[in-house]
Every structure is written in C-alpha cells, then in structure tokens.
Amino acid sequence: MTSWENDPAYPAVEQAFINADPLEQVGGPLDVRAVVAGIPAVAKDGFLIEQVPWGRFPEGVRVQESMERVRSGDAAAVDRALDMLGGLCANDMRAAVAPAVPFLLRIGADPQAHHRAAALAVVSAVARWRHHGVCTRADMLRPRYSGDERGFEVTGYLGNWSVEAARDAITADVDLLKDLLDDPEADIRVGTAYVLAAASGRAQVVRDALHERLDIEDDPTVRAGLVLAVAELARARQDTRALEWTRSCWSDRTRSPEVRVSAALGWMCLSDAPVPDALHAMLDSLATDETARVMGPLPWMRAIEGIDGDGLRRCLREMLHPDAPDSEDHWDPWS
Incomplete structure (x- = not known):
C-alpha cells in the first residue's frame, strides 16, 4: 500500500x-x-x-x-x-x-x-x-x-x-467504441455513448455514429442517453447544427417523451436564449415521473441527483427556475 x-x-x-x-x-x-x-x-x-x-x-x-x-x-x-x-x-x-x-x-x-x-x-x-x-x-x-x-x-x-x-x-479508440453502440446490453450502449461524448476529436465520426444508433434504438433509456451525448459533444465545440437539431427534436410531437425531454435539456445547455413557452409547455406535459424513471439510470442524471432518481427534477428546477428556493432539493454530498 x-x-x-x-x-x-x-x-x-x-x-x-x-x-x-x-x-x-x-x-x-x-x-x-x-x-x-x-x-x-x-x-x-x-x-x-x-x-x-x-x-x-x-x-x-x-x-x-x-x-x-x-x-x-x-x-x-x-x-x-x-x-x-x-x-x-x-x-x-x-x-x-x-x-x-x-x-x-x-x-x-x-x-x-x-x-x-x-x-x-x-x-x-x-x-x-x-x-x-x-x-x-x-x-x-x-x-x-x-x-x-x-x-x-x-x-x-x-x-x-x-x-x-x-x-x-x-x-x-473511437472505432472500437462505435461498435459498442450496437452491444446487446443496454447499459453498455449507455456507457459507450457517455464515453464517446467526451472524445476530444473525430467529432463528425462520433456524431454520425450516435445519430445512426438513435435511428434504430428501441430502449428508451438508451435513446435519451444518445440525445444527451450528441448535445454534450456539441457543447464542447459550440456546434450550431446540434442546437437546431435539439430544437427540432423537442418540438417534434412524433418523438418519444424521453427523447423530447432530453433534447430540451440539450437545447437549454447549448443556448443562452430565454426558454420558449412551447418548451415549458412540453416539459410540463412530458417530464413526468415515468420519464424521470426512464432517464434516472443515465450517468448525466446520476451525476446531479441528490437522492436516488431525482436527477431530472433537480435539473429542470435549476434550469427553468434558477432563482427559486432550493430547500426541497438541498443535499450535502459529504453527509
């Protein structure tokens, strides 16, 4: 030792x-x-x-x-x-x-x-x-x-x-990781998306791989993770294409709730513009307990939760109401 x-x-x-x-x-x-x-x-x-x-x-x-x-x-x-x-x-x-x-x-x-x-x-x-x-x-x-x-x-x-x-x-090792996006285990696909979002280069290759997987992904938690991975990758590069893409996703009524909610989070992180009323309304409707349960296992949510499963709720409170009292969400990571 x-x-x-x-x-x-x-x-x-x-x-x-x-x-x-x-x-x-x-x-x-x-x-x-x-x-x-x-x-x-x-x-x-x-x-x-x-x-x-x-x-x-x-x-x-x-x-x-x-x-x-x-x-x-x-x-x-x-x-x-x-x-x-x-x-x-x-x-x-x-x-x-x-x-x-x-x-x-x-x-x-x-x-x-x-x-x-x-x-x-x-x-x-x-x-x-x-x-x-x-x-x-x-x-x-x-x-x-x-x-x-x-x-x-x-x-x-x-x-x-x-x-x-x-x-x-x-x-x-992007080429190695791209193949893992097709792994039969959902937690491996989520973890791979999270890893790829942190790549320092080959952004276009990573972006294309994430989008291609999203087009065929059938697990709702993985879908949400792929959306957040695209947004995080873009955040490091101020990629305006991703800003428009996230807007199109959260406003698309044909998309599943977890994709629209994740895209809304991505859009808010990529933009400093006021949150549109339409986005507020969508979140009021779709950011439900069920959506929070689906997104709860994502590493992005786990990193911000105070108690098990409250990551989405804390995230939305901070992004939509940053000046509101946070006594309900207060937590001490060292306690």
Whole structure:
C-alpha cells in the first residue's frame, strides 16, 4: 500500500507542478498526455500493462496493481479494483488512472469480461472533471475545466492534463467504441455513448455514429442517453447544427417523451436564449415521473441527483427556475 509518505511520485509532482511552472513539463515524463499517447498499440491490445510507467504519478503503483486484478478473471476482484480506480477519480487523483483508459476500454469491449459497464464508467470519470450536483444550463454538459483554465488535483498535478489524456485516448479508440453502440446490453450502449461524448476529436465520426444508433434504438433509456451525448459533444465545440437539431427534436410531437425531454435539456445547455413557452409547455406535459424513471439510470442524471432518481427534477428546477428556493432539493454530498 502506497501513501503520501513513501510514494516518491508525490514529491516529484510537488516539485514540478507546485514549486515550478507546470508548462516546463509539457511532453516530458510527467506529462500524462504524452505517456498515454505513447502506449504502443500492441501493449493496449495485449494488455501489457507492465509497459506503462505507472510509478511516475501519485498512486500509480496501486493503479497498476488494480489493473492486474481487472484482468484476473475473478469477478469480485475486478469489482474491487474498479471501485478503487473510481475512488481515485472521485478524490481528484486522475493522473495515474489516465494511462489505464485504453485498457479499460478494451475491458468494456470484451463480451467475456466482468463488470464491463463499470470499466466504461471509470473511463468517463477520468475524462470529466466536474462537481457532482452541477446542473445549470451553462455547466451541466461542460467539463469543469476547459480551454486555458487550470485545475489542480489534490496531489498538485495539473488536472487538465489528466482529463485531456483520457479524452485523447477515447478519440484514439473511437472505432472500437462505435461498435459498442450496437452491444446487446443496454447499459453498455449507455456507457459507450457517455464515453464517446467526451472524445476530444473525430467529432463528425462520433456524431454520425450516435445519430445512426438513435435511428434504430428501441430502449428508451438508451435513446435519451444518445440525445444527451450528441448535445454534450456539441457543447464542447459550440456546434450550431446540434442546437437546431435539439430544437427540432423537442418540438417534434412524433418523438418519444424521453427523447423530447432530453433534447430540451440539450437545447437549454447549448443556448443562452430565454426558454420558449412551447418548451415549458412540453416539459410540463412530458417530464413526468415515468420519464424521470426512464432517464434516472443515465450517468448525466446520476451525476446531479441528490437522492436516488431525482436527477431530472433537480435539473429542470435549476434550469427553468434558477432563482427559486432550493430547500426541497438541498443535499450535502459529504453527509
């Protein structure tokens, strides 16, 4: 078990990122983006985790040990290992987990692997750095840090780089992930859409794949997730085509309720225009308890819920009535 006291990566990161200019590390051994980009394809496909320099990053040795358990074939051990990786992300310690992303994607794509959806969820956790409970129009579909903003992990590591490394790794495996949109398991299709929405590149390929799946998808929860994935992908690029598409979806009476409600959320996140009366009326009619139940399992909803299943209600209250008292929805994530 490593710790702050005996893991040499901690003082190395402190010296490089706190006591010096982090930009001096660009492209160097402590730039996790370069480390992940440098993992050979044969190492990814062969699960040769020993070729990754895990020890350069705080808790990296623990991550390597967890990745060995992930490949062990022991379902309980895999579950514990993925929980540990997810816990590091929740604690803002993503740098050591980012090099695991290509391997976790292959776990998610392996029909014989245990806990495939959980592996995809860890990938998404590395690729997004945002506070839980954030559901404003400006921030719900936006990474916590983007552009030139800087955010530091609790270790002092530049967290932007961890997120960028994960997003770039997702982009490198877009073709692998596209096939997962046709997986027979609905939770895998949802998790894949969530992962693809975080890709840093190949936006047109990802967008087309999401739309193609939506055209044939028969599971209402997955349909809602595909719509939100399209909107999130567009949010990072200010894609006006998606703005018009979400408007056409929420206003289309032939669409299913979960698609129209998800499209309404997407439109509100992509636009800063006043909410039209027609959108208000549609939500009053279709944002029912049943729609909330259908959308409840989506990772976008889980990330903002205060109590189980209230994600859609909290989201709509924040977006439509941001100045209203929130005593009913108040929650303390640390309680």
